[in-house]
Amino acid sequence: MYCKWSVRYVEYCGAIAMALLCAGIIRLGMLGKLHLYIHPRYTIFTLVMAGVGLIVSLVSMMAGCRLRQTIKPAVYTGIRPTTMRVATALLLVMACAGFLFVQPATLSSRTAVSRGIDRNPTLTDVSVSQALFDTADYSQLGIKDWSSLLAHYDANFIVGKTASITGFVADNGNANIFFASRFFVTCCVVDAQPIGVPVYAPDWRHRYAPNSWLEITGEFIENPDADSLHKIVLKPSRIQSVTPPREPYVY
Incomplete structure (x- = not known):
């Protein structure tokens, strides 16, 4: 029996990761530190795309919340193929959260x-x-x-x-x-x-x-x-x- 709830959970974590990543990029732009990572001529384009990505990820999370409320958790036995997906999604979220709070620095x-x-x-x-x-x-x-x-x-x-x-x-x-x-x-x-x-x-x-x-x-x-x-x-x-x-x- 396929666990639909686990798949939706993975997708939800992916949306959180995208939101954190986009928020981190916008934060760098507000701090005036985005030039430590990209050429200045791409700053406006990057900030616009980060803003779009943040909006899309937030909409995706809200839609995911509503969908999860309509799906009852299913019991899955045996080998769980979604376990690795969930773990990967959580690691991605933690990595993006770290990017959000990391101190910007130049190459060494x-x-x-x-x-x-x-x-x-x-x-x-x-x-x-x-x-x-x-x-x-x-x-x-x-x-x-x-x-x-x-x-x-x-x-x-x-x-x-x-x-x-x-x-x-x-x-x-x-x-x-x-x-x-x-x-x-x-x-x-x-x-x-x-x-x-x-x-x-x-x-x-x-x-x-x-x-x-x-x-x-x-x-x-x-x-x-x-x-x-x-x-x-x-x-x-x-x-x-x-x-x-x-x-x-x-x-």
Whole structure:
């Protein structure tokens, strides 16, 4: 005998989970933290769809309550195929509830390292880098621009130029070099790609902690560390601790 009440209960839990998830998204929007998860250009669309999803889930729950009142619980014996469904639904509800109350946070330096911060990812094509090459004022370039130039141009062009960048510390395993890093986001944090500039600071671990945000000014030099694969590094003349920016990602 099939237990109709259990099936309706699972569907009811699914509606609760959707409501919690949509409420969590709306909460992030009200806190101004939705940009920690998606590109800002998708904010309005995401909030509108979350509002629609919340309304649909609430209507579904009300309809489910009325339907449950008309169905008497049936006794089910033997192996219960709906047990796993109920357990899965409850886990989904708890996960969505956790998302609703979790403290929003940016991606960490560990994520940057695991996604290949030390491989100098190419985020722009040669034509864009050529526009950076032709600029008259390199002091205005940010961490994304320098990361692109490091990927496309050799030491003859980079060495001797000064830069001022802001990023968080990422440990790539070298005691003399860390990466000033940020994440480049095209859609959401799932596709976020770490970018960064290698900074030459011997024994840096005694002074700077991973994930701490720094504002670094210095000059690009040929890498004096023979154990590093990077040909060019930024030798800082000034390093200052700063608070995380309101927009931690670059686009």
